Amino acid sequence: MTGQGARAAKTTANRAKMLAAARTLFAERGYTATTMKAIAEAAGMAVQTLYFTFATKRAILSELLDTEIAGDTEPVATMDRPWFDAALAAAPADQIRLQVDAAATIFGRVSPLLEVIRSAAATDPELAELWQTNLTQRRAVQLRLATALTEKTALRNGLPAERAADISLAVLAPETYHLLVHERGWTTADWTAWAADALIRQLLP
Missing domain, CATH: 1.10.10.60 (Homeodomain-like)
Structure with a gap:
């Protein structure tokens, strides 16, 4: 060298x-x-x-968040990751399972850090902005996945992609994962099975 x-x-x-x-x-x-x-x-x-x-300390936290979400330091966005392409190509129920599996993997790494940001956001404007940015990014991911679902099948009760994305955003919220896994003692497998079942029942006909 x-x-x-x-x-x-x-x-x-x-x-x-x-x-x-x-x-x-x-x-x-x-x-x-x-x-x-x-x-x-x-x-x-x-x-x-x-x-x-x-x-700055915020810069450290922001880089940590990006790295933990990605699982590596490569500058590749979530929607350019292999798992995302696989989900888009899958049948409707399999797509939902793949996106839930990906969420479980990501939350396994990043949930404690997101809880730090969420807790501090109430009193720190910079972290409130960071939390809002993360929320906006998660919503964009769910909207793209929901749009892909509507291109494969009609959704339950004629749900539009926008509403389906909101439902997915709620079920796959880091707050819910933290509550059930870290506070209530569910295993990651428990949460994954519940979240996939909830989304399949809520979104698919």
């Missing part, structure tokens, strides 16, 4: 250490109580390095 390559690898590794430290502290202490200094100390970095890399 060249000197430049080694430096790039070290920079990437340090960035990952900072993000991991922030994720743990946000989950344990909440967003407000987690300071940049605490993140730097937990990552074993100088606080100046943390500021140089991310500039």
